[in-house]
Amino acid sequence: MIKAAICGYGNLGKGVEAAMNESRDIQLTAIFTRRGPETVKPVRDGVKVYSYADLPRFRGCFDVVVNCGGSATDLPVTTPEIAAFFNVVDSFDNHSHIPEHLAAMGRAAEEGGNLALVSVGWDPGLFSLARLYMNAVLPEGSDYTFWGRGVSQGHSDAVRRIEGVADARQYTVPVEEAVARVRNGERPVLSAGEKHTRECYVVAEEGADTDRIREEIVNMPAYFADYRTTVHFISAEEMKRDHGGLPHGGSVIRTGSTRGGTESQRMEFSLKLDSNPGFTGSVLTAFARAVCRLRAEGKTGCVTAFDIPPVKLLPGEREDAVAHLL
């Protein structure tokens, strides 16, 4: 039985908790939080809750810690801190900063004699693996990644920070015509705005100027300015009733060719998720298992999903996987 701990008890932490509770070989033993530990109520009895500051005291008590903080400011600080004491997994998703994060983690984990696995989830994570396998087997081709229809937490947060906004939810929506062209084997050059549109549902504070809010959203650089963005003002009741979930999904498509371009070949990996944190928690749990197995074989330092032999993700024996899944 693998003894695991979770750091951070937001949506993702709860998703990891649920996945560990359903796994047959991983026992969730503790949750660490930066809020007051008394505010956290684990689903199962027997799971202890502690302050994050106390984590180093538990060295040797857990086989792996899953760090469920946010990528913007939390994970770059806390994952290296944790790696000094424990094997650790995170879902750092700021693609352009992954190499830096990997380097920092490698130093921390090596010094602690631990194994760290960073940037797993579905993108980065499963979508990255899909891109890798597709590029390896079809070197001549073009990749396309479409996200959605689904809730982007980062974009929702950006809207919430606008003055006069009480609550907001942003859906990233792939442009159907673009997806159809790629599936049809074309290799179009597509700008960000030609691949996705953005739909915002906003609860305005009483008396707020909705025209100004709309303008601030659609013109926000990086987040919205480059996309066709629609803004819908709704009531708090409608928000709760119609937008309470965190669905997501998307597709990685590679259209390529073999035999000097004479044969067209297409590969696609896609997800349709009722719950993004529920699914991501399940992915992190499988990779936490792999980290424990690789550490038991003596591996230390920092790795990514690209470095993990797939069979390490499964509970049970390699022979069973070969017999039933190959």
Add this chain to the structure above:
Amino acid sequence: MIKAAICGYGNLGKGVEAAMNESRDIQLTAIFTRRGPETVKPVRDGVKVYSYADLPRFRGCFDVVVNCGGSATDLPVTTPEIAAFFNVVDSFDNHSHIPEHLAAMGRAAEEGGNLALVSVGWDPGLFSLARLYMNAVLPEGSDYTFWGRGVSQGHSDAVRRIEGVADARQYTVPVEEAVARVRNGERPVLSAGEKHTRECYVVAEEGADTDRIREEIVNMPAYFADYRTTVHFISAEEMKRDHGGLPHGGSVIRTGSTRGGTESQRMEFSLKLDSNPGFTGSVLTAFARAVCRLRAEGKTGCVTAFDIPPVKLLPGEREDAVAHLL
């Protein structure tokens, strides 16, 4: 530069040749055949052709041999023979006999101090990897594999062996309604015949009894009796004009759930291939690269796609893969 050889120069061998000719780090240096070597004409000058019987004489000359024989009678004999002298990759696809093949290969490869990788292609191979990742991250769920629309060589051969048949092509076709139900998140229990139908195109010999041929096809045990099978008699010209290619494809779908069944999650991996041997050749080539890399790290014995860290499949540096694909 990796020095590679191919054994067998049928459709698959030619697919591997094409993929190696397009790769930047693998040089095809020789082709071995059980036909007369003078009958084989490699695409590129400088590639030598030898008799299969001479293969052991070349020990030390190639980093890896890709064995492109048939799974029914050829690979179970020749892959262990080759593994005694070389690192080797094959596409053994008789799912129920994979564990035996793996055991036989393991002994041969260990004795020769070589590394063997068996059963790669797209199924077994990429589809197996999709099943593994999907099962690992969604332990609660059901898998479905649909093949086609595409030409099954085994079923085409079975029809060709019937008396009075001059030529035949069999297409395996997924039942659209079944695919739609699975994509819709249902978890139906489906028999083989509820998942696929079979379409046969047959050129009859002059004067042959087409009614008898049709009956023999649709009642053939294991191959056709359990499926809705249609038989179309066509001319040799129509066969050449309309059925000259070897297209294939299919989907692996897992519909599962998280958080005690309250959240429905769906994953799908699909292929649409103009040319099955062209694509499979490309897959074998990527895995041949991985075998050379793992052997260089000291690994021997017999492995499957499940044991290979994905990053080993790519030419170039791990850092590039992390920066561009993660």
